[in-house]
Amino acid sequence: MTVHEFDVAVIGGGLMGSAIAWGLAKAGQRTAVLDEGDIAYRASRGNFALVWVHSKGLGLAPYSAWTMRSSNAWADFADQLKQQTGVDVAFERPGGFHLSLSQAELEARASMMGRLQSQPGMQRFDYEIVDRDRVKAALPQVGPEVVGASYSRFDGHCNSLRLFRALNTGMQQLGVSYLPERRVESIAHESGEFRLVTARGEVRAAKIVLAAGIDNGRLGAMAGLDVPVRPQRGQIIVTEKVAPFMPYVVQNLRQTDEGGIMIGDSVEEAGADPAVTAPVIAVLAERAVRKFPLVAKLNVVRTWAALRVMTQDGFPIYDESTRCPGAFAASCHSGVTLCAAHALFLAPQIARGHLSADDFAPFSARRFDVQAAAA
Numbered sequence: 001m002t003v004h005e006f007d008v009a010v011i012g013g014g015l016m017g018s019a020i021a022w023g024l025a026k027a028g029q030r031t032a033v034l035d036e037g038d039i040a041y042r043a044s045r046g047n048f049a050l051v052w053v054h055s056k057g058l059g060l061a062p063y064s065a066w067t068m069r070s071s072n073a074w075a076d077f078a079d080q081l082k083q084q085t086g087v088d089v090a091f092e093r094p095g096g097f098h099l100s101l102s103q104a105e106l107e108a109r110a111s112m113m114g115r116l117q118s119q120p121g122m123q124r125f126d127y128e129i130v131d132r133d134r135v136k137a138a139l140p141q142v143g144p145e146v147v148g149a150s151y152s153r154f155d156g157h158c159n160s161l162r163l164f165r166a167l168n169t170g171m172q173q174l175g176v177s178y179l180p181e182r183r184v185e186s187i188a189h190e191s192g193e194f195r196l197v198t199a200r201g202e203v204r205a206a207k208i209v210l211a212a213g214i215d216n217g218r219l220g221a222m223a224g225l226d227v228p229v230r231p232q233r234g235q236i237i238v239t240e241k242v243a244p245f246m247p248y249v250v251q252n253l254r255q256t257d258e259g260g261i262m263i264g265d266s267v268e269e270a271g272a273d274p275a276v277t278a279p280v281i282a283v284l285a286e287r288a289v290r291k292f293p294l295v296a297k298l299n300v301v302r303t304w305a306a307l308r309v310m311t312q313d314g315f316p317i318y319d320e321s322t323r324c325p326g327a328f329a330a331s332c333h334s335g336v337t338l339c340a341a342h343a344l345f346l347a348p349q350i351a352r353g354h355l356s357a358d359d360f361a362p363f364s365a366r367r368f369d370v371q372a373a374a375a
């Protein structure tokens with residue numbers, strides 16, 4: 001019998017890789033996580049921390065259902081992390097608003113939500129298009145330009161830096177070997193075993209999971225997996241802490257559990273450049289003040305930019321390799337929202353060695369071949 005150093009080696013220790021490794025260890029797999037380290041591009045340290053449901057899935061109905069499944073599992077997941085590690089990731093699901101600043105914006109929002117809900121195969125969920133009075137009753141500090149919103153009771157948020165810490169601590173408590181400063185340079189597959197080559201030596205495993213963010217494209221080519229992802233920049237502002245005034249989550253503007261207001265997040269095709277730019281920050285601030293005028297009085301304590309891991313149609317990729325059996329890939333741009341699903345539903349299937357078609361066929365990168373053929 002071949003002796004593998006590990007049952008599974010996960011490449012990438014961001015939220016995706018850590019959630020999967022945590023779930024693999026829970027399933028009894030001897031797991032290693034190889035991570036490039038803190039200087040790497042890492043969406044997991046710069047995100048907006050929404051666990052957002054209500055506008056996800058236009059163009060791919062199973063993505064809406066997958067998001068809802070993760071959101072429904074989040075409270076239990078957060079509880080498991082707290083029981084295990086003592087870290088409270090501050091998950092709440094108070095419901096979420098997407099505010100509109102003009103009638104045209106509100107109509108476009110209502111139309112988008114209508115199209116989303118009426119797609120074939122859609123598992124419909126409750127949402128509402130609400131007028132200004134309803135918004136004002138829920139969020140009394142809202143500004144005079146807000147004309148209405150879409151609302152769903154399923155949206156929530158967490159403290160995603162604490163989530164990252166809880167997963168890193170939790171997976172190591174479960175026996176995962178966390179190997180930082182181990183950028184995987186190349187992958188070889190021989191005699192049913194994977195060899196991962198790093199500057200600090202090789203790691204061998206029976207299975208591998210590519211969870212290396214925007215490096216998944218390069219790595220995938222070495223393991224028979226097509227993972228077309230690109231960086232997409234998002235900029236965020238955070239203010240000083242203030243007394244709670246937002247009992248709900250608002251997309252692009254939320255009050256953290258610690259009191260600061262996060263304002264975000266831009267969507268920019270800027271390549272792999274995580275720079276903060278004044279014109280974009282100015283637009284984010286201006287729209288935030290129109291939504292909540294009291295924000296104008298708050299001091300900004302920090303701005304930052306981070307790179308999303310974006311697929312070409314914006315939906316996740318979960319795949320297993322036919323050329324190199326035992327190689328899996330996972331990429332998505334909503335890794336906070338989907339964290340519970342990655343840990344609780346995706347990881348056990350990787351542990352078993354196969355992704356079920358029912359759950360994962362819609363998310364294979366093979367969909368891009370169909371889209372290309374149809375174009």
Ligand SMILES: Cc1cc2nc3c(=O)[nH]c(=O)nc-3n(C[C@H](O)[C@H](O)[C@H](O)COP(=O)(O)OP(=O)(O)OC[C@H]3O[C@@H](n4cnc5c(N)ncnc54)[C@H](O)[C@@H]3O)c2cc1C
Nearest residue numbers: 012014016036040043044048050184213234334335336337
């Ligand atoms: C501005 C912004 C706002 C966001 N807001 C939200 C939100 O509100 N809600 C939500 O659900 N999601 C949000 N996201 C997305 C979320 O942060 C990501 O989906 C998630 O963090 C992706 O995690 P990841 O582990 O796939 O990638 P990353 O965090 O990028 O991590 C990749 C990891 O792989 C490692 N790595 C890379 N190459 C190699 C290699 N060759 N060998 C070994 N290791 C390697 C790196 O060290 C890194 O740790 C946001 C993202 C951004 C940028």
